[in-house]
């Protein structure tokens with residue numbers, strides 16, 4: 001595993017990033033997924049990157065502007081880094097751009113590990129940004145409904161922010177009515193992470209790390225967290241989440257990108273498939289009841305692809321509670337490290353296809369019900385249901401539900417989770 005070198009937060013130094021060794025931690029399933037490749041994503045017809053698309057091994061020579069821009073090479077497969085802004089306390093926030101050889105490109109900042117921009121070609125090769133986000137740091141600081149962010153320590157809700165471990169009670173920060181949501185008031189989405197870009201033969205990426213101190217938001221133990229985003233020439237964004245602790249603590253990390261594969265407008269015509277036979281139904285405050293509910297014969301049956309909007313207004317108690325889809329779909333009966341499909345989405349006008357793969361046992365499908373047009377970013381007004389999220393994770397409120405697969409991480413163990421976004425097109 002790479003050793004992070006962080007001189008000053010937000011600063012990356014030329015040369016360090018191109019000397020990393022390939023990592024060993026991918027599972028066989030991940031390897032198979034990589035080898036199987038995905039549908040061809042056409043390269044943008046006239047893009048300069050298409051002309052330089054030959055795979056370039058990690059370059060040793062680099063062109064660098066020492067003040068504002070650092071980059072490792074001019075080829076398509078590359079990373080670049082620049083200053084994105086400053087936090088109120090003066091700490092600098094960095095933005096890294098990752099590009100592959102096929103016109104997939106993303107920006108990530110070390111504030112919240114937020115993916116601020118994600119470009120993929122449509123079926124005609126035209127590039128477009130498929131994630132919701134903002135133009136500048138102050139917008140992210142002012143009001144971000146988790147656009148693009150890493151979520152932790154615990155994705156989703158914990159009832160009343162309370163749980164007990166070995167008879168000892170803990171009270172977490174509450175930030176969603178009476179409940180705890182997405183790590184609390186200052187979750188991992190609002191932390192400045194150390195970030196180190198890297199390049200390998202067929203991929204580029206960033207390694208993000210953060211030490212969550214004992215007691216943060218009420219959680220026990222010092223939690224050392226690492227998240228690695230890797231953009232491959234197979235048109236995948238692979239995300240690995242790892243953590244270790246010195247006291248037993250719940251951990252449930254995820255990624256909260258909001259997608260709109262058409263770039264803007266409603267997501268209700270996006271065709272969604274989720275291969276899940278059950279959801280964890282919720283009660284008030286979107287806290288699971290503890291049961292599992294079959295999707296058959298309900299609006300929650302996405303086992304055959306259908307438009308997100310097809311059944312969203314159907315009279316249904318669960319849809320009413322969620323104000324639409326905001327539910328946890330069960331992907332696996334047992335917890336293991338095999339990668340499974342969490343969702344496949346086709347946007348018919350652009351032909352873009354997004355697949356989300358994970359080794360997590362469940363995925364939260366959120367249909368952007370709380371977006372109401374009051375937020376605008378990157379020239380787009382984010383109207384009701386103009387973005388959707390597929391957030392692989394363990395079930396909500398697991399610390400209070402003895403029948404759900406455990407989310408406890410103990411000293412000496414390593415938490416590990418994987419999420420893969422796979423981009424392709426269909427004409």
Ligand code: GLA
Nearest residue numbers: 145146156326364366370389
């Ligand atoms: C998650 C939750 C939603 C909502 C969004 C952010 O998906 O399940 O209820 O809080 O995050 O707005």
